[in-house]
Amino acid sequence: MLAGWALASATAASAATPDDATPPITHRNLPLTELTRSPIELTGLVATQRIDFGVRNDRLVTGAVLDLHYTPSPALLDELSQLKVYLNDEVVGVVSLAPDRGKPQHARVALDPRLIRDYNRLRLALVGHYKEICENPVHTSIWLDVGDQSRLELTEQALPLANALARLPRPFFDTRDPNPLDLPIVLPRAPTLGMQRAGGIVASWFGTLADWRGQHFPVTFDLPPRQHAVVLATNDARPDFLADYPPVDGPTLEIISHPETPYAKLLLILGRHDDDLVEAARALALGDVLLRGQSAQIDEVDPLTPRQPYDAPKWVPTDRPVSLKELVEYPGQLQVEGEELDPIEVNLRVPPDLFVWEDDLIDLDLGYRYTPPATEEGSRLDVAINGEFLRSFPLSGEGSGNPGSLEVPLLQDWLGGGRKVAIPALRLGAANRLSFAFNYANRVGGAEPDRCITVTRVPNRAALDTSSTLDFSGYPHYLRMPALRTFATAGFPFSRLADLSQTLVVMPPSPSAEQLSSLFDTLGRIGAQTGYPGVAVRLTDDWQQARDVDADILAFGSLPESLETHQTVMALGPDARSRLRLASRDAEIAAQREPLDDSAVPADRQVTLSAHGPLAAVLERQSPFFEARSVVALLAAEPADQRLLNQTLATPSALDQISGSVAVIRDSGITSNSVGERYYVGHLPWTTWLWYHLSRHPWLIAAIAGLAVLIVALLLWQILRRLATRRLSDDEE
């Protein structure tokens, strides 16, 4: 499972011809159930199914066929029942359900490619009847099941594209393409640190664009395969195929065609030297709205104000209540329409280091409107978090609701990976999904036999108030480390400053293509997790330099021996030797219980062995140079190990399994463990610290109260007694 690239699932291998004259043709097969993310069954109640698909901007669809496998209900009447196929609201085919109902059937519907646009909506509508007259339109015998093998077959032809910077990020990244971004980066051999840094910034920017799709940046030192790619070059160091390119006199961005085919484009990031290159990369990341023409020279890039901690665009603000309006990703996200309403979904990421007490609840001040249900009985709004049901509210005839506050649990516990949680809670660091499902109980048709009622079904509408708020303010930022899950799901601690200005990347002295790819993938992923390109990231290949920089360290390859002691949790040595210390499960769970306990989790075993076969690890530990800083090391010794690491980290499901202080990656999967020294990052007010520790000791506080009261009473007694005496004595004043 790990070995498979996520992007391969939907796309068949492309069959490009070597001939430049004829544009390459691609065949795409899109399984319907993957497009809808759920099995398709049409019934009397839910008689239509929408299927959305997009087409890349650099492709033209020349042929499209809907290959339909389906099973209709045997109860349907021959003359009346049919399946209609719409493409972008035009009927493109009707399938009669006449013969052999009840058995799997097959039909191919040719779709007119001229109707296909960027975003397309395919609609299957069942016209199902089981009786001539007086039928119940939602009778259970009306159904049609669309099989898993059903697919949409697209024949796409590449389009010749102009070399226009104005179109960026297209064609390198296209929002209509749901597949993970796969963008080769071409570097000269033995790239300098400046080049690596520029590449990192570019990867980070593409990461912010790729967002949930995932991203992979394979590195080559030669001409890339015939596909879109990014090329970095200075006047001094260039990939071989650009050797003849005229030198530039400043940071320059340019688009040219692939030397071998006009259908693939190369984004050139050029400069006289490394600094120019970095400047160009930053210009791309920060100023892409200004780019135009085929080539652009950068004069100046000035980030006017420094970024503040936790201001990542994709993280919810923690200094004030956040309204749902701010979390909207596309227009119309907060409202739905239809006979059966899809859930309204809101995605949000919470900074991973909020200090949350066990039972902390976030106030969701929810308001919503909806068309009043025909029947109030059973109509309701279900609220779920990350697929877990939280609460439901009845939908009354009023048409609007404001249940005051809905309390949403906030979960920090899961960061340690100590237990599997299946409670409805917002998870710190992770991408959370709040879903609001408006369910209407329908009363359609006559329940009594022989009594025909014709019912016109009207669509329902529902919307969340944009002023609904979630309040994460007032929590201190304080987190016990190591917590690799925060790195895996939120790029923490590097993402604390979204431009990575407090990140120092330590690369091996002469990195391999795989290691560079690993760097770019990681920075790209952090960009996707923060939504902001890491334009201020710093790179070094010298651990001595790391001593002087107050920053979190992201290390690739291996840790220097100076950092390895016998306490080191994991070490990958040469000759396929590896050493690992592990803690028992009980110790891990016990250590997880108290969020303010920073004693080390004792290791109860240490294993050292040599073996062949790829092995990689992700390791987090306190920085040896600065107290509240962390080192995250992506350890891999051999190129095979490095490839395993890159592939694993590109798999979303694998990321979920990384937690604790060390994650060991083998080709069979990931094992995470919390072991060794622990430390804190962030700042906790001492009052909170004290309150937290004492909140479990009401007996102690009551004793303190009793004692304090007694002391104060005694003091008062003394003072007042003297005062009273003075008031009553002769020699007052």
Place this chain on the structure above:
Amino acid sequence: MTLLLKPRALSGLRRHYRDLRQRRGAGPVTAWLYCALWLLGWTLLRLEGPAWQWLLRRLAPTLRPLQRRRPGIADPLRYLIQFLWLILLRPRQPRPRTAEHDAAPPRTEARRRHLPSAIPIPWQRHIAGLAKRFDAKARAAHSGHANWPLWTMGALAALMMALVITQPFTLGAQAIFVVLLAGIALLVQRIPGRLAALTLIVLSATVSCRYLWWRYTATLNWNDPLDVTCGLLLLGAETYTWLILLLGYLQTLWPLNRPPAALPDDTTQWPVVDLMIPTYDESLEVVRPTVLAALGIDWPHDKLRIHLLDDGRRPAFREFAAAVGVGYITRDDHRHAKAGNLNHALTVTDAEFVAVFDSDHVPQRSFLQMTLGWFLRDPRLALLQTPHHFFSPDPFERNLGHFRRMPNENTLFYGLVQDGNDLWNASFFCGSCAVLRRAALESIGGFAVDTVTEDAHTSLRLHRQGFTSAYLRLPQAAGLATESLAAHIGQRIRWARGMAQIFRLDNPLTGPGLSAAQRLCYLNAMLHFFSGVPRLIFLTAPLAFLLLHAYIIYAPAVAILLYVMPHMLHSGITNARLQGHYRHSFWSEVYEAVLAWYIARPTTAALLNPRKGTFNVTAKGGLIDENYFDWTISRPYLLLIALNLAGVAAAVWRLYAGPTDEVATVLVSLAWTFYNLIILGGAVAVAAEARQVRRRHRVEVALPAAIELADGHAYPCTLHDYAEGGVGLSLPRAGLLAVDQKVSLLLRCDAREQAFEARVTNVNGARAGLELAPMTLPEHIDYIQSTFSRADTWTLWRESIPEDRPMQSFADILSLGLEGYRRLLLHAPPTLRAPLAWLGSFVPHRETRRA
């Protein structure tokens, strides 16, 4: 039926039925139902058994009101409720009358005395004894010196307090914490002594601070404008009561119990006193006893100058003054009312000390000897105040019928607050029954005239000048309480407005000359009168949720209970301990509720514009001719009751139709609404004015006396009440006296006996009423001396009042609330009355009804 029943039972049943139908007028259905139940009862229960018989006997008195009714169809339900009431709430035991106090033997020292006294009776001996005891105590306390470990401990304790107040808990932990603290409080409560009282105070203050901290930090919902508006209003009101609670604790931390100071043995060294009795429109009957009693004060004759300051300029007063030989001072204008009157009198008199008495405050003969000692001891002392004691019931006492069975409204102030203020040198002038030093008064330009409460303002100014004040908690005068609720409210409006004026014009928090404690004591005295708006908020707060669905306290119902209950419990326990003698639990709520509406507006207006507003004289000595219900006064309460009833209806609806997770909140709000309804019922009960027949107030006592018949036989008897013109007696046996018989009443006055001619006006068994014959002036003074002016009467009165029992007090309030609704019903228009009366008939009856 004949088959089932023995003939005897059948005849019994028939008799029963006939009785119901004919004698008690029941309808046939009702009678039949009754018989069936009767039969069922006899069949299934062993009603003839001793246990049942005992129970029925016990229940019989309380069932009488029900049995007197015409039997109705729903009567079984009424009986059931009545039974439950009796089972759940123990019937009140009749309160022990404390006659033994009143019957204290008269003084034994035998010295015959002529009027007016030239050689005073030496009260000093008694005083000296008291003072010596105090001095000894004082010296003992002086031996210890302040040391730094104590202060370190204090700082440490303050830190611990801060922790205890702010520590957040889960609900479970809070529950444990709360129970532990309540345990401490209940334990400490039983320990006698001031240290235990202080512990209770500190504990209660801590718990209340914790509550307020929680309210501020955890219970406001800023997201919803309605919630936050209502919530902030409530929080403001709660902050106000919290402040009043803490300031009240500060005031009453250590009541000083100041003893009287001894005067020199040589009476020639005693100072000269001007005794001023300002009057404006009071009748001569009211003023006369005051003047006569003043004449009887034990003070060297040449050193006491009595002045009647008549702003009404009435000839009758001039003649009266001339007849009894007191000064009569008038002026040409009425500027600044009483303060102006007194200031004018200051210009035409010159004694070193000024004693002020309202025209209805009858001073005791010991007044000056008790009070002036402190002036000689402390040259900076500018003011000595004594309590105002009322021998007539105030509107609460009269309308609720608990005169002398419970502390009255101002007992708290004169019994505890002023005494506590004295520790901080912050007792203030209350307009009457006080002595002031002329030099001090002149240094501040006489009595303050800027506000309508000249008394408090005068003492504030004295304190600012560095003078001291003292308070002697011995009632040395007695007067008439306000007659009607309207008058009472009018008086309080004046005080409230005056205090608000001072608050604006001469705020005690700022300005020179005051110590911190004095500022706080004055602050409390003033803030106290701003209770109107907060009280109205409390009376309507639960409606914000029930009617408007606003979460005023944004927390789960359980959390609210876990924080608010300890706050109330601890302040309840502590106040019961501190104020038990002076005010019973929960009564403050009724008093405040009655005033709330009326003082809310004037205080707010005076805060905004302190110079507006007029002086209204407190009307006293009036008559209320018949029982009536003051609809005008009670209109706001009726509105509040209607609102709260709407809240109850809304609560029922919410329980039925609302979401299940709100049930607890609804129940809490509902309980609060019911509590408000009870308090409002109490307020309504006060508004039903009871009849006041006698023009002259009868004071109930139990004094030994004697009557001498025309034939020379004398019989000992007990004086059980007196008024200015007549007395009531208990005779040793019936038939001794006849109506219209002429007798002599022998009364003891300082161990000498005084005879007064009287005529018997009524006889009822061993009781008889006497009307006194017209008396000469010396006789009249003697009569006043031996009755109103007796030295210890009022002190003993106060001690006879029973201690507070919070649960009992709550039961009292509960029945008072119900009583309010009953009275409302009695006075309601007939169309409204019938259905309400039917509903009201389900309310159970108390076993002991007041007379």
